[in-house]
Amino acid sequence: MLLTLDADRHETVLDGVIAAGLAGLLDADCGGIGHCGQCRCRVAGPAPAPTAAEGDLLTPQDLADGIRLACQLVPTDALRVELLGPLELRPSKAELAGQLRFDARPAVHKVAVTLARPDLHDQRSDWLRVRQALAGPDDGKAVPSLSLELLRGLPDCLRAQDWRVTGVFHGEQLVAVEPGDTTRRLLVAAVDIGTTTLAVYLLDLAAGRQLAVAAGANPQAAFGADVISRISAVIDSPAALGELQRLVAGGIQRLLSDAARRAGVDAADVYEIAVVGNACMLQLLAGVDPRHLAASPYVPGFNELVVVPASELGLSSFNPAARACLLPGIGGYVGADIVADILVTRLHRLPGTRLLIDVGTNGEMALAHNGRVVTCATAAGPAFEGAHIECGMRAAAGAIDHVSLDGEFRASVIGSAVPAGLCGSGLLDAVAAMVRAGVVERSGRLRPATDLAAALSERLVNRDGSTAFVLAGEPGGPVYVSQRDVRQLQMAKGAMRAGINILLKECGLAYHNLDEVLLAGAFGSYLSPESALAIGLLPPVPRRTIRAVGNAAGEGARLAAFSLPARDEAVEISRRSEYVELSVRKDFQEVFIKEIAFPDPT
């Protein structure tokens, strides 16, 4: 297909495709950072020179044919591209058989049986026949609720393969019957709804492996980048609620279909879906008005485990009998993603003291101390996602993701391309280096040029009436860190540290009691622990205690997708964990102000 993008609005063609709600047309497992080579497109007319990533991922013939990657192409008014999609069905990249912890109580399971043929001496109804064969002798209990879909399909299903059938169970409840023996065919899905990014994991429960992952932008972004702007949209217009619901459901459907197509399986074999996300994302998926989350006392519509037919959420690509299990959260701003993080890291079960931090638009954190779990959320602001930063951008091609100070400032750029901006981890590194180099004072003030050595002072420029420190010049740049950016970062890290300090205080603990500090989520995986320590985003703990745990929320969703005990454990975590509402803490402002300053450079 051919599509036209507004050249001024999107950093890359991929961004534009996603913003247009067409993420399903392109695969981008790597999230658009030039690593996977899936988002292939053909440029009509003269193609721009290939980037390094394109040089790595495409064949010379591809390049000669005008094929490029959508994540690398910068839209211009003249550019016309045809989306091609991935070259071929590739084998699943992440075969996690070893990692999936299987269980005696799967969330969904199948049993194949051959039924006795009815005759005049055995006239049991189709339903009783199949129920007795699959669930043992009739126990006389009334089945509380039965699917009409199942009942309607039964007469044909039983007779299709000569009374050989397979029952599908959710726990102990028979939810579907399939003709023949289909026990080798049983899929589940896990869904991670981020405010920014959706991820869908497709798992083969019968074979015990992950088949595919698909990720893309959350199409709700059309209503605003953050939770609050989406809630405002609902308050402004009641129709927005349904629209937001359809957008996220549609996004999940597209990603699932992509994943199923790539894995060569049928999405209709998916019988179970586990979903994580913050309270607002889960409410929007359920179509529950989230407005009361946005105003004191910040009450969610629901924050407990909710199991509903997937079809009622508009997730109709799955089996009609599929359930969607929305995992529970802890507080209005400590959501199911944190519960999933805890589920995977088993924080709540371990002896000792651990702090888990999941930094997104909000800094959510949990402190576990010998079984007690205390949580809070801080309005850290989106600085860590590169937003509200003058040269900020998300961690995509062209973003400076790391900065080192080795005599002089060196920046590494995602996709090895010309630097176009600064993502969260790059900002952290840059400010840490600036503190170390003395460019930034403890108070956060950029020193005047007159107080700096020439090599540093020549990087200082004036941008819009404020001082800024240039990291990279032309071409692409300048990419710089402004005084305002430093203040943004100080606010964010001050809020984070205030949250950490209050959780520790709540448990009567101090920094030195922390056995481990776990960093969850993408930002937690990318950031440099040294820089986080240097700017005081993390408390002064030994470097070795800091550990990145990767995408624990997605991993937790996968656990919950196939294991009932994992789901029970999530409920247990949700119920046992305490939620500290920082807005009622009289000590919050005091601690926040105290933690705004940077630590002494070591």
Add this chain to the structure above:
Amino acid sequence: MLLTLDADRHETVLDGVIAAGLAGLLDADCGGIGHCGQCRCRVAGPAPAPTAAEGDLLTPQDLADGIRLACQLVPTDALRVELLGPLELRPSKAELAGQLRFDARPAVHKVAVTLARPDLHDQRSDWLRVRQALAGPDDGKAVPSLSLELLRGLPDCLRAQDWRVTGVFHGEQLVAVEPGDTTRRLLVAAVDIGTTTLAVYLLDLAAGRQLAVAAGANPQAAFGADVISRISAVIDSPAALGELQRLVAGGIQRLLSDAARRAGVDAADVYEIAVVGNACMLQLLAGVDPRHLAASPYVPGFNELVVVPASELGLSSFNPAARACLLPGIGGYVGADIVADILVTRLHRLPGTRLLIDVGTNGEMALAHNGRVVTCATAAGPAFEGAHIECGMRAAAGAIDHVSLDGEFRASVIGSAVPAGLCGSGLLDAVAAMVRAGVVERSGRLRPATDLAAALSERLVNRDGSTAFVLAGEPGGPVYVSQRDVRQLQMAKGAMRAGINILLKECGLAYHNLDEVLLAGAFGSYLSPESALAIGLLPPVPRRTIRAVGNAAGEGARLAAFSLPARDEAVEISRRSEYVELSVRKDFQEVFIKEIAFPDPT
């Protein structure tokens, strides 16, 4: 409205309206026999002379204004009528407070609570707040499945009346929350799906009384009068299944709406519906293909208790959270109506020996002997419903419903109108009288005129080459009983008696062991026990042992609509009762042939 009927196809205007699927436009609580006066219409142009029923039920002014009753009006090509409906909302006629046996475990109940207002120290979600208030402290159990409808309404509902709400429970499951205290408003419905007639009972559970009853023709009659012809329609065209489903669901909706309108209540307050009917009727309501019921080994799709959301059956006038509970049957042709009969008569719990007979298109019967229940169904044929009888008609205005022999033959006619035909009870009486008068021999042969006294022989005529006995002449008639009609009745009663004998044999019992013979259903209430004994439809038992139990199936449905123990008892009856498949009984033909002859006149 004005409508035009095909004059040749309908006995009365009411019949035509019902056959046109427009039963909802007219009330006819009495089923069209000229007793209720509801089916008022205005004749455009000259109106026919009023019938006796119209004289009783309409005012002289009405009659002068051309108002008549649709059940009394015979369609002619010239006739044009305007349907008017009942004169006014009448108070509910059957206030059954004394009869409804209430129970500690109602099928649905309401609880009103005032919730604690949330604040920054109590940020529980709306769902947890309402659940803990209504169901006690959170027991940590995951709620197995939750209604999105409930969840979506919750934020507004809780805040609409300042945190005062009412929870609606199905058993222990919270299925809906309403704003304010609505505990005084709680309705249930019972539905009796006959092959010919639908009946809907609307019950006020809060007040403990029946509000209204509405009955009308089963609109599926367009696909044939009996079960087999409707199954044939499904076999011939798969689309017929959906059509039959929609017809019966639509019929129920219309009757419910009528009943609710008359009672001045809102059908959306109905949270529970119990349904009885034979296996085929229940399968068609559920949309389950009934074809396997029609061929050996006569297997139903389901015959167990089935509880489904009413909305999935297309019953959308009810509350969106309403459940439909389809009561269980015993065998493919011994349905939920017989279970309901047993539930009401408590046959299975009583010491002694009782025979229950429910005669419809099929003769269904149950023999209870000190707790053991054995059942069977005989293809009695529709003779008892007046079908396949030369002058047969249903028990409507103009039907001879009773015949006495008091020196000479006297016929009573429903609605005191000119006799137009013979209904089942009239046929029974007529043949009994003919046997007593010696017009019919024991073998069933009509004696030749030469063997009869003049008063009798002059009633003998030749119709289509066969002898017939005239009961009533002009005007309206002749209404007669033909030799073929006598044979039809013999076949039907022979089959019934064979069933009875085989059930007794199965239990090692004889006629004299019967403590009671219970006659259920409309025909059972109308027929003359003396005639039934005289022709041998019933075994030779003392007259005093025979008892009509009325519409026990409808009563059983009402019990199941509001009481969980009643429903459990129905399941117990269904499971414990034995089903004797007569087609595999080698002794059936022998007993059948033996029972074809009439008993000696006493």
